[in-house]
Amino acid sequence: MRAGGAMTAPRRPPLRRWPCRLGLALALAGLPPAVAAQHSPSIRFERLTQEQGLSQGTVNCLLQDRIGFLWLGTQDGLDRYDGYRFTVYKHDPQDPTSLPSSWISALALDPSGDFWIGTEGGGLARWHQASDSFTSYRHDPRDPSSLSSDRVRAVYVDRQGVLWAGTFDAGLNRLDPERGSFVRFRHRPDDKASLSDDRVRAIYEDRLGQLWVGTLGGLNRFDRGSGTFARYRHDPADVTSLSSDAVLALLEDHAGTLWVGTEKGLNRRLPGGAGFARYRHDPAQPASLSHDLVRVLFEDGERRLWIGTDRGLNLLEDAAAGIFAAYRQSPADPSSLSADRVMAIYQDRSGVMWIGTQGGGASKWNPRSWAFGHQRADPSRAESLSSNAVSAFAEDGEGRLWIGTLGGGLDLLDRSSGRVTVYRHRPGDPQSLSDDRVSSLLRDRQGSLWIGTFEGLDRLDPGARAFRHYRHDPRRPSSLSSNVVASLFEDRQGNLWVGTYGAGFNLLLRGSDAFRRFRHRPDDPTSLRNDQVLAFAEDDEALWIGTFEGLDRFDPESGTFQHLGELDAVFVLHRDDAGTLWIGTRSGLYRLTGIEASGAATFDRFGERDGLPNEVIWGIQPDDRGRLWLSTNKGLCRFEKQHGELRCFDVSHGLQSNEFNYGAHFRSRSGELFFGGVNGFNAFFPDAVGAHSAPPPVVVTSFTKLNNEVDFGRPLFAVDAITLDHRDYFFSFELAALDYAAPHKNRYRYMLEGLDHDWVDVGERRLLTFTNLDPGTYVLRAQGANSDGAWNEAGVAVRITITPPFWLTWWFKAAVLLSGLAGAALVHSLRTRSIRRNNERLKRLVEERTRELEEAQRQLLRRERLAVLGELAGSVAHEIRNPLGVMKNAIYYLRLTRTPLDPRTDKHLALIEKEIERSNEIITELLDYAREPSSRIAPFALQDAFERAAAAERTPPEVRVVRDYDPQPLIVAGDRGQIERLLANLIRNACQAMPQGGELRLACHRRGAEAVAVVADDGVGIAAEDLERIFEPLYSGKATGIGLGLALSRRYAEANGGRIECESALGEGATFRLILPLADRAPAAAPA
Incomplete structure (x- = not known):
């Protein structure tokens, strides 16, 4: 492992053409062969920061509770993590059961399942699992049995379940759980058996039951019987003394060795208590401790000792030689440690390591990923691969590994020493490699190495240093x-x-x-x-x-x-x-x-339907069990040939990347497999790739009904029964399998007893939604599996009771039954009256139905007439109007060519002409009504339209016309032709209503935002029963005509965004009003 972490080469976007993908065209300067030392396996960290919901960037402490939740203590909240999201707990001044402070400095699990929280300025708190609430323990200056200070820096629960709390500057406290009081241990300058310093930073109990207390003034061993302390201090004259009095971390390893972290290095207690061995940072030794300030110590499940310093995370590789592997933050590498100052180290029950940092949140890493042996290039160090783009492998007779790269030349890795020799193309040197882009490697049975490049084929014979070119x-x-x-x-x-x-x-x-x-x-x-x-x-x-x-x-x-x-x-x-x-x-x-x-x-x-994550297969290698390992563009897969079963791995399992390269696959003589990609290569023995077989706890993390989250007043993980109203027709459960290795690959299945008869596998989806369930009792059973496929078959169960509406309850049914029995006694006595009432009601219904049928018949007849009208309208235009035209022309020519005839002939010809004109009018009305009105919108003055309509309709001489127009033009927007025909029809009807003569009033005026045109006569008027029907099609109150004029007028009015009204009574004349919106309010195009 290299100090500073391995740097990832910048990721290039995937290329469309595969030859470019397989061969990277790089122009790199030639370098002479380089030799490097081996490094420990690299670590790819995943980061949890405020972007993922962490309350604050400094993680001071970590803990996994008995349920399986992970808790992270920050400087602005206590965060509970379920693998998907954070629930943040903070101090609430209005809630005495909340945290006493949001600055969390220490955590310790209690045997009861609760845990203790040390805070900065808020004292001590205990989290209660049963209620998901907190009890606070504060310093009270008036009470000597209270906590000695509210600034708690260390908490520890020993094997007897006793809580110890170390404070910032007020000594050590022991809680008496029965009394809820504290016993204080303070530094007394005049007592050498007292605590060496009141500034307590670490507490630890060794396997012998001895309690060790680290302070800024030395290390203390507490004698429970006498209540006294033995001190261990730094002595400049004694190299076996502590390296510093400022003790920040304590740990006893599996062998019983005590380790002490101080501000000036790491200390290991020598056997028999003969002093301490020191480990310090040495700038001249890259494998020394990366920094002297040691804040935290941790031993993982594989008995590896981890050291958190102010300059990265360290792994002790060789205690005797003082060799450490350092893991540092690298700004260019998002998979490096999130920050260099390590505040906490923890390993959860699934084996995942968690690193709390200052300012960088938490970093997590799955140690099982080391089974894949990831190696990659580190541009900051000479002793690494020459390139991360690995393209080929070969093994020589000595077990050394040849590695071809795309742009970095050819690497020779000595697996025993870890030394790397790099061969590059050197322009002008005919004995160097032909090209730094190596596409393939092969070692033949003679021991010669063949190298395929993008500039030819090379051969390197055993013992030779010069390449032969083809x-x-x-x-x-x-x-x-x-x-x-x-x-x-x-x-x-x-x-x-x-x-x-x-x-x-x-x-x-x-x-x-x-x-x-x-x-x-x-x-x-x-x-x-x-x-x-x-x-x-x-x-x-x-x-x-x-x-x-x-x-x-x-x-x-x-x-x-x-x-x-x-x-x-x-x-x-x-x-x-x-x-x-x-x-x-x-x-x-x-x-x-x-x-x-x-x-x-x-x-x-x-293919993908069979479980492959991707269908591009770059490499195939068999293992000793006959299984095939397949490299793809989305990870590595293990294929069981007999049953076609696939298990796939991705970067979260330790792969160099999810993307592998063509040709970069190899199996060594020992059965070790090698797969290369865009970020180095993986080397592993297939049988070493294990699975975490412990099933994860499964909990319900959220319950919503009607899309509103429900607060039960107690932790949801403690809720095993839920009662819902029948109106809660939509509700959801959110699950979490508490395995943190790869939460996004955890799987779920459920069965709703009472509805389902088998398990429903929902894959990685953890939100279960139910709708419109019938009232009754159900049991939701849910199971989860980790990313390695270990199922928790016990899972979680929640009883769901959906109460029925009152009309389906037993008491309501009983009441209905009793009411029915009571009512049955009245049936006979009420039978006659009921029959009479029913007969009367039936009679009324028959009469009403008869009226409805008559009205329906009228409507049917009207619709039939309209239908016939529509069908005949077009035919009428051609079949009737044309003969009428011929007849009209015939009369015209008769009059031109006739000899003087008797008056009776002239009278009959005039009568024929009149009836021809009347027929044309009827045909025009039929055609106008049968076709959909089309509006040609344009502004015009309503007075002008009125005058054109009046001029078109020649009023009889016995009818006197009176005009009353607004002096200002009333501009409306509409189809002028339709409006003129509408007004002309109203004028014609008015004249026909006054056969003996009378007064026709034409008026036009403004009313608000509307223009009103009035046509009034003092003719015979309209009966009240006809007034409601005059605008219906095919209704006519006259002996002649077919009743389309007013119906067509209303259609024209509505098509232009207006309306038409009528006031009349028999013998009192009739007044028709056309109301249109003025132009600034008129519609652009009114619907027909």
Whole structure:
């Protein structure tokens, strides 16, 4: 492990074209071979900060309660974390059961399941699991049995369940739980057996039951029997004394060794109490402690000692040699420690390590990720890989690992010493590597290393330091067909096969320097399918070729190719021990199941529907159990061939990245697997990749009904029964499986007893919503699994009672039954009266129904007339109007050519002309009503429209016309033609209502925002019973006509955003009013 943490290379966006993805074009200056030392495994931290809901950026302490929640104490709140979100507890001056202070300095679990909280300025608090509330213990200057100070810096519960509290500057306190009072232990200058200093920072009980107290004035061992302290102080003259009196952290490891963290380094108590061994920061020793100020000590489940300092997290690797691995914050690396000042270290029950920092929130890391052995480049250190873009692997006879990179050249890693030698291309040096972009590696049976690059093929013989080059020469047909090498393969005879990007593949016979080329020929169906050759495999009879356009089978005897199936780009081929061919492609994993006599191949396919996280398969490697490991663009998968079962891993399990590279996969002679990607590579033994088999606790974290969260007045995790009203038709439960390794991959299933008959698997969804359940009693059972698939089958259960509405309750049904029995006694006596009333009611109903039927019949007749009108209107125009026109013309010519006729003939011709005009008028009305009115909106003066309508309708001489117009033009917006026809129709009707003559009044005036046109006559008037129907279509109060004039007038009025009104009585004339909006209020286009 390198000090300062490993830095991640900047992530490039994914490229569309795969050749660019497989080969990074980098222009890097050549470097001579470099040698470096091995580092401990790197750590990829995940961060929890205020962006994720943390109350404040400094995490002073951490604790997991008995339920499984993780608690983080910050300087502005106590945060409960369930893996998905935070619930923050703070001091509330109005609530005596809240925290006494929001600044949390220490946490300690109590055997009862409660825990203790030390605060800055608020004293001590106890969290009660049963009520989710707090009890405060404060300093009272008048009470010597109260807490000695409200500034609590350390809390500890010993094996007897006794609570100890260390204060900032007022000594040590022991709580008497029965009395709720404290016994104080203070420093007394005149008593050497007293506490050495009142500034207590650490408390710890060792396996012998001895209580150790760290202060800023030395280390103390407490004798419970005598109540006295033995002091351990720094002595400048004694190198085995403490390195400093300022003791900040204490820990006893699994071997019983006491470790002491101080402001000036780490101390280990020597066997037999013979003093202390010191560990200090040494700038000249990178493997020394990273900083002398040690704030926290922790031993994890694997007995590793972790040290939190002011300059990062340290892991003790070798106590005898004083070697530490340091993990620091790196601003360029989001997976590094979130901040350098470490305030707290904790390991939860799922094994996840939590690091509290000052200002950076919390960092978490799953130690199981170390099983994947991640190594990557660190640009800040010479002793690292040359590049994170790893493209190929090979192993030499000494067990050393060759690593090809895309842009960093060729690395040689000595696994035993950890030393790295880097080979780069040096311009002008013909013995150096051809190119820093290495695409493939192969060590042949002679021990030579073959290196495929983007500038040719190189060979490095055992013991040699110079590379031999094989390059394309257009003048030599026996040279390499292309310098861009994609793949290398050695067959059983020791021949070398070289695949290229775009120039087919080449065969180099063993002991020869001449290549034989195989290319795609468009005119030869037995030639290679495609010239981009990415993979090789062989069986007893043939060579299998993976190309960018699919799979070929090559017969070396005949030199012909058989094209098998229509697979996508083939990136990798693998023949297992059973002889089955596995094909990794751009569209999933394929298994060749057979080749028919016709030459057609059959395959089994495995894709995302079968559990693959991604269908681009870059690499396939078998393990000792016959399982296949597949590298993809979204992680690494372990495939059980027999049952097709998949278990997938991602970056949260320790992978270098979720994205791997083509060709970067290898299995060593020892069975170790290597997979490279965009952030270094992983090296692991498959059997070491374990799973956390402990099932996680499952809790309900939220309950809402009708989208409102419900407060039960007690912790939701303690609620096992809920009663709902029948009106609560929509409610939801939110679950959390309290395993923090990869919460986003925890899974859930549930069964609602009373509704479901089997478990419903909801995957990673943890919100369960129920709607419209019938009244009754149900039991919701929910189970959760961690990211490794360990299910908590006990889960959580909540009884749900939905109360019925009152009309479905038993007492209501009983009341109804009793009422029915009582009412039955009255039935007989009321029968006759009821029948009479029913008969009367039926009679009224019959009469009402008869009236309704009559009205319906009238409406039906009217609709039928309208329907007939609509159908006949068009025909009438052509079938009747045309003959009428002919008749009119005939009369005209008769009068032109006639000889003087008798008066009776003239009278009959005039009568015919009159009836022709009347027929035309009726046809016009029919056509106007039958068609939808179309509005041509334009502004115009209503007075002008009135005058044009009056001029169009010649009033009889016996009718006197009186005009009363507003002197100001009344501008309206509408279809002027429709309005003029409407007014003309009203004028015509008025004149027809006065056959003996009378007065016709035409008026036009403003009324508010409306213009009113009035047509009034003093004719016969309209009966009251007809007044409501005059605007109905086909209704006419006259002996002649079909009753469309006023109906059409109302349609015109409404089409122009107006209305028409009528006032009349028999013998008193009639007044029609057309009301239109003035132009500034008129609609742009009124609906028809």
